[in-house]
Amino acid sequence: MAARLEVQGLSKRFPGVIALEDVSISVERGEIRALLGENGAGKSTLGKIVAGIHAPSSGTVLIDGEEVRLQDERAAGALGIGIVHQEGSLVPQLSVAENIFAGRQPVGRFGQVLVDQMRAEAARLIGQLGVAIDPARRVAELSAAQAQIVEIAKALSHDLKLLILDEPTAALTLNETDRLFDVVRKLAQSGVSIIYVSHRLAEIFALCDRVSVLKDGRLAGTRDVAATSTDELIRLMVGRDVHLHRQADGRVPGRVVLEARQVAAGVMVRDASVTVRAGEIVCIAGLIGSGRSEFCETIFGARKRSGGTIAIDGNAYRPGGTWDAKAAGVGMVPEDRKTSGLFLGMDIVNNIAATVLDKVSDGAKFSQAKAEALAQNFVVEMRISTPSVRQVVGNLSGGNQQKVLLAKWLAMEPKLLIVDEPTRGVDVGARAEIYRLLRALAAKGVALLVVSSDLPEVLALADRIIVMAEGRTVGTLNGGEATEESVLRLATKFTASVAASRATVGADA
Amino acid sequence: MTDTTAATQRDALLLRVVRKLANSRELTLFILVLVLAGVMAAVYPNNFPTASNMRAVLLNLAPVGILVCGMMLLMIAGTFDLSCGSTLALAGVWAGVVASPNWLGYGPYAGMLAGLVVGGIAGLINGLIVTRIGINALIATLGTLTIFRGLTYVTAGTGVTPISDEFAAFGRVADPLLRIQSLFWVMLVIALGGGWLIARTRFFRQYYFIGGNPRAAQLSGIRVDRLILIGFVIMGVLAGLSGALYAARLNSAVVNAGVGIELKVITATVLGGASLKGGEGTIFGGIMGVLFIALVENAMIINSVGVFWQGIVVGLVLLFAVSLDRFKTPGRG
Numbered sequence: 018m019a020a021r022l023e024v025q026g027l028s029k030r031f032p033g034v035i036a037l038e039d040v041s042i043s044v045e046r047g048e049i050r051a052l053l054g055e056n057g058a059g060k061s062t063l064g065k066i067v068a069g070i071h072a073p074s075s076g077t078v079l080i081d082g083e084e085v086r087l088q089d090e091r092a093a094g095a096l097g098i099g100i101v102h103q104e105g106s107l108v109p110q111l112s113v114a115e116n117i118f119a120g121r122q123p124v125g126r127f128g129q130v131l132v133d134q135m136r137a138e139a140a141r142l143i144g145q146l147g148v149a150i151d152p153a154r155r156v157a158e159l160s161a162a163q164a165q166i167v168e169i170a171k172a173l174s175h176d177l178k179l180l181i182l183d184e185p186t187a188a189l190t191l192n193e194t195d196r197l198f199d200v201v202r203k204l205a206q207s208g209v210s211i212i213y214v215s216h217r218l219a220e221i222f223a224l225c226d227r228v229s230v231l232k233d234g235r236l237a238g239t240r241d242v243a244a245t246s247t248d249e250l251i252r253l254m255v256g257r258d259v260h261l262h263r264q265a266d267g268r269v270p271g272r273v274v275l276e277a278r279q280v281a282a283g284v285m286v287r288d289a290s291v292t293v294r295a296g297e298i299v300c301i302a303g304l305i306g307s308g309r310s311e312f313c314e315t316i317f318g319a320r321k322r323s324g325g326t327i328a329i330d331g332n333a334y335r336p337g338g339t340w341d342a343k344a345a346g347v348g349m350v351p352e353d354r355k356t357s358g359l360f361l362g363m364d365i366v367n368n369i370a371a372t373v374l375d376k377v378s379d380g381a382k383f384s385q386a387k388a389e390a391l392a393q394n395f396v397v398e399m400r401i402s403t404p405s406v407r408q409v410v411g412n413l414s415g416g417n418q419q420k421v422l423l424a425k426w427l428a429m430e431p432k433l434l435i436v437d438e439p440t441r442g443v444d445v446g447a448r449a450e451i452y453r454l455l456r457a458l459a460a461k462g463v464a465l466l467v468v469s470s471d472l473p474e475v476l477a478l479a480d481r482i483i484v485m486a487e488g489r490t491v492g493t494l495n496g497g498e499a500t501e502e503s504v505l506r507l508a509t510k511f512t513a514s515v516a517a518s519r520a521t522v523g524a525d526a
Numbered sequence: 527m528t529d530t531t532a533a534t535q536r537d538a539l540l541l542r543v544v545r546k547l548a549n550s551r552e553l554t555l556f557i558l559v560l561v562l563a564g565v566m567a568a569v570y571p572n573n574f575p576t577a578s579n580m581r582a583v584l585l586n587l588a589p590v591g592i593l594v595c596g597m598m599l600l601m602i603a604g605t606f607d608l609s610c611g612s613t614l615a616l617a618g619v620w621a622g623v624v625a626s627p628n629w630l631g632y633g634p635y636a637g638m639l640a641g642l643v644v645g646g647i648a649g650l651i652n653g654l655i656v657t658r659i660g661i662n663a664l665i666a667t668l669g670t671l672t673i674f675r676g677l678t679y680v681t682a683g684t685g686v687t688p689i690s691d692e693f694a695a696f697g698r699v700a701d702p703l704l705r706i707q708s709l710f711w712v713m714l715v716i717a718l719g720g721g722w723l724i725a726r727t728r729f730f731r732q733y734y735f736i737g738g739n740p741r742a743a744q745l746s747g748i749r750v751d752r753l754i755l756i757g758f759v760i761m762g763v764l765a766g767l768s769g770a771l772y773a774a775r776l777n778s779a780v781v782n783a784g785v786g787i788e789l790k791v792i793t794a795t796v797l798g799g800a801s802l803k804g805g806e807g808t809i810f811g812g813i814m815g816v817l818f819i820a821l822v823e824n825a826m827i828i829n830s831v832g833v834f835w836q837g838i839v840v841g842l843v844l845l846f847a848v849s850l851d852r853f854k855t856p857g858r859g
């Protein structure tokens with residue numbers, strides 16, 4: 018029997034970039050195949066070609082032994098190929114059900130959309146993932162994790178042969194990830210082949226049968242997951258050894274830079290406190306929806322504060338907006354680089370210049386030369402892989418986009434830098450580099466407040482860990498002594514007890 | 527991973543040319559303008575390239591050109607103002623009312639100032655509705671389009687005619703050499719000055735960020751709402767200036783001045799390279815757009831092709847220019 022998917026000699030060129038070069042891979046029926054590689058190695062490009070979004074420059078794609086030439090994503094869908102995009106593809110103004118059935122809603126005799134049927138079907142698909150989301154809700158109201166689940170449900174709704182998942186877990190919690198894995202395994206058992214792209218090696222060992230590694234657009238090798246090791250995969254991917262572990266670098270925290278007391282903002286932040294000293298890395302851990310990002314936005318002045326006090330360097334601080342935060346030396350790298358962080362249609366130079374317009378100007382005049390020089394520095398220092406600083410950021414790979422986002426805020430040289438999810442979608446090599454950058458920043462005396470859903474990351478970076486639950490800071494752990502279990506216990510214990518107290522309040526009423 | 531030569535050699539020459547043009551709307555338009563002018567000059571040597579015809583073309587496009595400068599700024603920031611034609615009329619009428627001895631009679635300078643202030647206030651109102659109340663610009667300025675026109679009628683139902691000779695002088699002074707009246711020169715100064723400001727200064731660069739991604743701009747510490755408000759005020763002041771000078775040139779503030787001009791302004795702006803999504807465009811492009819439309823209109827008149835064809839040709843050119851975007855280098859801003 019022919020393989021489910023066979024790509025032969027696939028190449029893809031973009032202006033100035035060779036994204037894929039002579040790649041041949043074959044995936045069996047019901048196989049879960051991991052696709053691994055550094056940022057910009059061509060993983061998403063490969064997925065997009067198979068899903069009909071890009072046309073290959075040369076090479077062929079065979080499905081069940083037959084060559085296919087796909088015109089677009091719809092044609093691929095009709096063949097049973099589904100894709101969950103790395104960067105998301107939902108329309109925020111539309112409902113969950115409308116997004117899942119975009120362009121192929123069930124229609125009645127007069128062409129009218131059968132809303133009830135559509136919603137019921139959407140609810141069933143989401144239910145398959147073991148989650149409940151009201152299909153009538155607008156996507157804009159969903160959390161990042163819920164939106165990701167809708168993305169997956171959207172791909173599931175096809176009569177599926179092959180499912181491509183491009184970093185589907187980047188925004189998911191552990192629980193949600195587990196559920197997703199169950200669904201993926203079930204699909205595989207029923208004969209669907211899966212291509213699974215992720216930078217999280219642990220996930221690959223937990224889920225996949227075989228793993229193919231891309232390096233600089235070429236296939237570096239394919240291994241059985243059972244017969245390989247993390248170190249071997251990293252070597253294939255990066256070409257050297259990488260260490261992500263905690264490093265004792267003898268930093269001594271200095272003066273208190275940020276002192277936030279009992280901050281409240283809307284319903285998401287009820288009572289949160291944190292102190293960060295110069296040269297210290299404080300991580301906020303907690304489940305998605307615990308108000309971590311909202312707390313950070315409040316400190317940054319992007320969200321109105323309704324209670325509590327904040328002081329920067331001992332001075333009372335009431336930002337009227339993000340510009341006041343910037344003036345006080347506070348920067349924030351937002352969680353979602355696509356919607357809130359980057360100007361995707363603009364080049365690297367302009368993206369970096371956006372936060373430091375005064376620095377790249379001569380008086381009132383914007384200086385292209387200064388902006389370019391600044392960007393060039395960061396491209397070299399952060400090893401952003403791009404043909405030039407004039408490359409449009411939307412054309413960079415996800416991990417390189419993340420580096421540009423960080424560069425944008427490093428350029429501002431803040432006293433306090435808040436980083437919400439520093440390494441989302443970043444490869445191991447770049448992850449180690451970002452850790453190095455953050456540590457170097459702390460060593461220079463910057464106060465760092467880092468939010469991360471990735472517990473190993475929290476443990477690798479934090480001098481102190483603040484745990485948040487239900488909009489409250491519920492505990493502090495020493496970074497050197499904490500374990501994944503101790504953080505999780507704190508985060509979930511409190512959530513459980515709140516749920517219990519709510520239940521009793523409900524019973525009283 | 528970079529291999530520019532291999533990739534570009536594959537591109538056919540034609541595709542490269544098309545791409546070049548698609549990537550620079552200004553260049554495309556500039557060439558179109560030159561070609562159109564050249565053809566007209568060759569076919570109608572007695573009617574087209576004459577001093578009086580050129581003077582008429584440049585003078586007629588001036589009010590639109592002034593408005594395009596403001597509209598381009600707004601469209602770079604991802605918004606626009608449909609009420610600019612009504613603002614123009616309202617400001618013109620107020621300039622007349624303040625200046626005319628038959629009305630308030632405060633003299634020509636006060637009249638000019640009144641035009642600018644009324645325009646600025648109209649812009650401020652638009653800006654406040656959009657940024658404070660959060661009504662989208664299409665609906666907000668569609669509302670003020672009829673409101674400002676209504677206010678114009680309420681102020682002076684039949685217009686202000688004549689205003690005064692001193693006031694008229696503002697619009698009628700001409701340079702001694704080319705003998706083109708002030709409206710054109712004012713437009714030229716605004717276009718050159720505004721073009722430089724928008725292309726080069728740190729302040730106006732912020733508008734590109736706002737248009738590129740308003741949320742990211744906000745989170746980069748850019749005062750999005752305030753800048754948009756300022757953009758609307760600039761648009762209003764320019765409309766006021768345009769309206770007052772227009773009234774001065776005619777020595778008459780007519781209540782239906784600038785009816786429908788907003789569509790011409792937006793057409794020229796989009797033709798000149800602005801995108802409705804925001805984040806791109808230059809004043810030079812906008813002015814090229816205005817020039818192109820003015821030449822097409824002029825050509826139609828000289829050809830004595832029916833006036834109805836003007837709209838059709840301009841519309842077709844607009845669609846053609848925008849469809850060139852398909853050939854843009856992928857992802858170019």
Ligand SMILES: Nc1ncnc2c1ncn2[C@@H]1O[C@H](COP(=O)(O)OP(=O)(O)OP(=O)(O)O)[C@@H](O)[C@H]1O
Binds near residue numbers: 035055413415
């Ligand atoms: N539309 C495009 N135009 C130009 N270059 C592109 C385009 N899409 C991708 N590229 C380039 O192709 C290369 C491969 O990109 P791709 O997105 O496939 O990487 P990836 O392996 O998915 O990386 P990541 O892990 O960061 O998501 C990168 O150098 C990227 O900049």
Ligand SMILES: [Mg+2]
Binds near residue numbers: 103
């Ligand atoms: Mg990718």
